[in-house]
Amino acid sequence: MVKYKRIFTIVVDSLGVGALPDSADYGDVGVDTLGHISEQVETFSIPNLQKIGLANLHPLKQVSAVEEPMGYYGYLKEKSLGKDTMTGHWEMMGLHITKPFKTFTETGFPQELLDELSERTGRTIIGNKSSSGTEILEELAEEEIATGHMIVYTSADSVLQICGNEETFGLDELYRCCEIAREITMKDEWKVGRIIARPYVGKKKGEFKRTANRHDYALKPYGKTALDALKIAGYDVISVGKIFDIFDGEGLTESNKSKSSVHGMEQTIDIAKRDFEGLCYTNLVDFDALWGHRRDVQGYAKEIEMFDEKLGELLDVLKDDDLLIITADHGNDPTYIGTDHTREYVPFLAYSPSMTRNGKLETSETFAVIGATIAENFGVKMPEGTIGNSTLEKLL
Template identity: 45%
Template sequence: MGNCYVIVVDGLGVGAQDDASEYGDEDENTLGHVCEETEVKLPNLQRMGLGNIIPLASVAVESEPICAYGKMREQSAGKDSTTGHWEIAGIPLNRPFPTYPDGFPKEVIDEFCEGIDVEKVLVNKPYSGTEVIADYGEEHMETGHPIVYTSADSVFQVAAHVDVIPLDKLYEWCEFARKEVLQDEHGVGRVIARPFTGEPGNFERISDKRHDYSMQPPEHNVINLLKQQGTKTYSIGKVVDLFTEEYFTQFRRTKSNAEGISQLLSLMSAAEDSFVFVNLIDTDQKYGHRLDPQGFAECLQEFDRAIPAIVSKLDDDDILIITGDHGNDPTSESTDHSREFVPLLLCPSDKAERVNLGTRETFSDIASTAADFFGISETFPGRSMLNNSEKSR
């Protein structure tokens, strides 16, 4: 049967969607603007057909790409990682997760404080994760009050110094917030534990101890159905956190893209008839949110250098899909995610219904493709991208 690999390059958008003006994102184009500003060369992704998706200043059109190529429109309301990954798995959302541009309402904070037995929280408003600990870390250490903040995304983030609040306690607090406080109308996409260390003036987040607590996803998703039928399912990176640690046979959290790529290559040497879902987060977390186009470009180059090794490990029966989950334009004035189309590369091209896959109407085309690949009869909102010979195997 073979393996189906899905790699999400986090925050990699390819131009504003039709409805981007509703989000204030009508001028965003993550990949296009990064190529314009940095003139980044991506020779291996170019051979795959990345430059065929949209015009790119530094990535040329390939006359005979090794991948089928296109772009995907997000049907779900929102522009965050949970929404994007859920739709990829066949779960569209009719309404966005709630966001809190003015901070969380008093009843939410009061219930959280009462449940974890603290007098108050600090901040309670949208803030940069690195700046919030720089500005409030010392007060947190003096008082023991947790730092609670949000962003343009649907997140409830709790930052605490590990010498003040041990990791286990921070995780307990976030689990309580997830299960007891942030449900129903306040059901944010994710609660995130953000531990940090260091001294005033030199605080540093501990990225590999971050923990995300997602909303419980509906059971009708392609990962769950694959696991139920006996197909091995693997998560590499943060994917498992977006699905509440369910539906995966095994998962491997990672500290960086380099580790994620290494874990993928290792798994590819042993995987048989498996579904492998990978998230490479550095483009988003390290460079998109921090408005660093050069860093974003170098991160893409790191992935590009790994492409030959990844492709070489594909067996004849395997397919590889590369995409994004939303945009995060580092050339923008905004540090938030952006409402963009995402790229689509399907390797090898002869397994696709056509080389130019065009503009797909939903991220769930990936769920439909995976279901088709593994012979699942359940339907999802999207359409399979496999050709007739693949469907009749």
């Protein structure tokens, strides 16, 4: 028996809620993305998250706990090794990652890797450092256009990114170079989660703009996930945002690209107005990409407030047989040193209009409680080798 006809799982990318016990092993001491944002901003209006129980879970300076939350709330602890997007999402859907994806944030890519990439693409490489996409274009795009050199850079995620001007470098050439990079970085010592083609237009500083022709070359999940199980069983598995890239399309029946986190919520609201049976899985990346990595506390707080406003619109269209789960994939404390993700607990908020109870859940030892709960709801067996126990009986 299906308990809920539709489950909406929204990942507020990087909204951590406090340091994990092993956070110091990752260089993260005393981190708390949500808590520190609340401490440093004067006003913080999140009435819908407050109603569900976020402030009951995690004390906030401006937001009080409510006497009767609308839903259930708890902490999730990451079992896998790492603190990146792919590890977090893959674990949510049942995979235990015991070998972290490679990051080259502090050092840039090894010269041996660059030499092979240069030889096989026929292009001289410039860049090779961690940078934001807009900053690297301001610094090096004019040189790339003038010389035909190739901008290669990374970030705090496990990625190798290549920029190419659509007019002078060409989209086909950019994609060719990225395909070569993907092949090269399948070696264990260089294995990054994603190669990202970053096309742009413009001729001089101040005019460069990235285009919508971005393409990700991701690793496929190391095993079957809850998404595969749902799809095989005939349920809808709809993605919003970069879920498609994170899972390389595996286990999905429909994907929707988002222009922003607000747009991602608008897409989720539109999907909620449709008739389907299964899962809508949404990632809202701006929290991480625009504010966490750039250590912008005010921007991050405003993004949470915009999300909360759209959350109110989503709550208005949820049906009695819908379940909403709100969570995160890692932390990215904008008050912390550096620009890297931070290893933190993530929130687990669950709400349905049909719920008759509410309260705090026990801390889960893994993010995989999400995939296991979704699978049990639809009467689907989790694939062999996955982890996680369902908490569905507590959410009815």
